[in-house]
Amino acid sequence: MADKSKLGTEFPTFTYEVEKGKIAEFVMAISQKEGKDQIYVSKDVAKKEGYDDIVISPTFQTCFALWGGGGLMPMITGLGINLGRLLHGEEEYEYLKPIHPGDVITCKTKVVDMYEKEKKNKPGSFMEFTVLETEMKNQRGEVVIKGRSTLVER
Amino acid sequence: MTKEVYYKDVNVGTEMPSFTSDPITRTHLVRYAGASGDFNPLHHDNTFVALFGLPNVIAHGMLIMGITGRAITSWIPQKHMTKYKVRFSGMTDPMDLNDAANTTNRATITVKGKVVKKWEEGKDKLIECEIESSDGNGNVKLTGTFVAALP
Numbered sequence: 001m002a003d004k005s006k007l008g009t010e011f012p013t014f015t016y017e018v019e020k021g022k023i024a025e026f027v028m029a030i031s032q033k034e035g036k037d038q039i040y041v042s043k044d045v046a047k048k049e050g051y052d053d054i055v056i057s058p059t060f061q062t063c064f065a066l067w068g069g070g071g072l073m074p075m076i077t078g079l080g081i082n083l084g085r086l087l088h089g090e091e092e093y094e095y096l097k098p099i100h101p102g103d104v105i106t107c108k109t110k111v112v113d114m115y116e117k118e119k120k121n122k123p124g125s126f127m128e129f130t131v132l133e134t135e136m137k138n139q140r141g142e143v144v145i146k147g148r149s150t151l152v153e154r
Numbered sequence: 155m156t157k158e159v160y161y162k163d164v165n166v167g168t169e170m171p172s173f174t175s176d177p178i179t180r181t182h183l184v185r186y187a188g189a190s191g192d193f194n195p196l197h198h199d200n201t202f203v204a205l206f207g208l209p210n211v212i213a214h215g216m217l218i219m220g221i222t223g224r225a226i227t228s229w230i231p232q233k234h235m236t237k238y239k240v241r242f243s244g245m246t247d248p249m250d251l252n253d254a255a256n257t258t259n260r261a262t263i264t265v266k267g268k269v270v271k272k273w274e275e276g277k278d279k280l281i282e283c284e285i286e287s288s289d290g291n292g293n294v295k296l297t298g299t300f301v302a303a304l305p
Contacts, residue, residue, distance in 0.1 A: 015187035022189075030220030032176045039232065049156065050233060058223035058238055062216050066191030084206065090216045092239035 002130050002153060004081035004114050011075055011109045014067030018100040020054060026120060027057045051096035053100040057132055061093070061136060061145050070102050074149065079111065089129065097144040109134040112148075128153040155294030156231045161272075161279035161304040162270035162282040170283060173225030178213055186217045210235040213246035218295050222287045230302045233305075237279070240298030248290065259290030260286060278303045 027040040039046040039055055046054050063070060076083060090113040099105065113131035118124070156298035171212050176182075177269070183197050197214050226235065238277050249261035271282040288294045 026189040026220075029182070030188040030217065030223055032178075032182055032221075049231065056233065057220070058218045058227065058232065058235060059216060062190055062192070071191065071193075088242055090239070090241045091216070091219060092237070094237050095235055098233070 002128050006079050006111055007114045009078075009111045011078070013106055013108045014065075014068050015104055015106045016064040017103060018056065018099055018101055018103045022063065022067075023054060023056050023060060023101065026060050026063060030057065030059070051098065056099045058093070058095075059091075061099075061105075061147060063106055064136065065109070065134070068105075068107070075109070075132075076151075081130065081151065085153040087152040087153040087154055088149070091149075092148040094143075096146070096148040097138065097142050099138070099144050103144075104139040106137050107116055107134050108137075156227065156229075159230050159234070159304060161281070163236055164269055164272065164281050164304065166269055166272055168269040170226070170229050170265075170269075170285070173228055173265040175221050175265075177254075177258045178242070178246065178263070179251065180211065180248050181262070183211060183213055183217070183248060186214055186220070190214070190216060190232040192216065198243040210247045210250075213248060213261075215242045215296070218242075218246060218287055221263050222265050222285060222296065222298070225287075226267070226283075226285070226300055230300075230304075234298070234302040234304055235300060236303050237301040238298070239300070240285075240296045242296050244293050244295045260293070263287050263295065267300075279305075 016112065021029060024041045027038065028034055037045055039049050039051055040057050043054050109132050111130060112133045116126040116128045118126055130151045132149045133144055136145040138144050159206045187193050187197055192214055197211055200211060203211055225237065250257040253285050266287060267283045267285040269281050269283045273280055280301055280303055282299055284299050286294060
């Protein structure tokens with residue numbers, strides 16, 4: 001059961017340097033094919049489509065915590081969440097500035113809400129929700145993405 | 155090249171072009187695990203899922219969100235996206251290569267969407283589109299919305 005005293009906790013910040021190869025690897029994984037003619041892989045194509053450089057795909061920032069922050073496990077353990085009951089409930093992004101290869105992104109994650117809801121089919125039994133917000137800033141101090149994740153213990 | 159989409163051409167009720175993924179295999183899951191860094195054994199290790207009584211490894215929810223994002227950017231150039239939000243509602247089993255006939259549908263994701271709001275805010279011309287991703291058997295995997303600022 002998530003530990004409600006953790007509401008408001010800020011996790012240690014971490015940084016992730018965005019690499020061109022990782023952007024391409026990620027887009028191949030979600031597109032289920034090897035595409036070389038994309039804004040995520042070729043600087044020339046990206047420029048033709050009005051970008052300054054290669055950009056990341058809409059969900060690439062999931063890599064920042066998983067590769068840059070030592071994974072989700074320390075957070076989950078720190079919050080007292082039972083991994084065997086954990087589900088990913090919701091994920092939300094607000095895009096404020098583009099992210100390009102070479103950018104160094106600093107992420108700060110905070111627990112902004114913890115609540116429970118009674119299960120419809122099981123009165124007296126509760127699902128627990130933990131909401132995390134992550135602010136991602138680039139090397140110039142500009143906020144590039146705001147993320148919000150809802151974790152559910154069923 | 156993604157074709158430009160103009161505010162004047164999009165209206166409440168406009169449907170996003172439907173998008174269908176390749177059937178998701180365990181190889182796709184392994185590839186996504188490596189790319190994203192999400193090595194939860196739930197997504198690749200049958201001996202782990204057996205501990206919880208699940209018959210199969212299941213796809214990463216974030217892979218389905220990624221596939222859905224690709225469907226969106228096949229229609230709206232990515233630079234216009236300002237918000238993207240999903241709620242996960244069902245697990246996705248990968249296709250079994252030795253039983254393609256019975257398992258292809260459950261592993262094939264179709265993304266549909268419809269514009270529900272269109273408005274101007276300052277100098278931005280915005281649309282909000284509802285999206286839903288489901289498998290070939292009609293089981294919904296996620297629902298959500300995205301907002302885009304169009305020229």
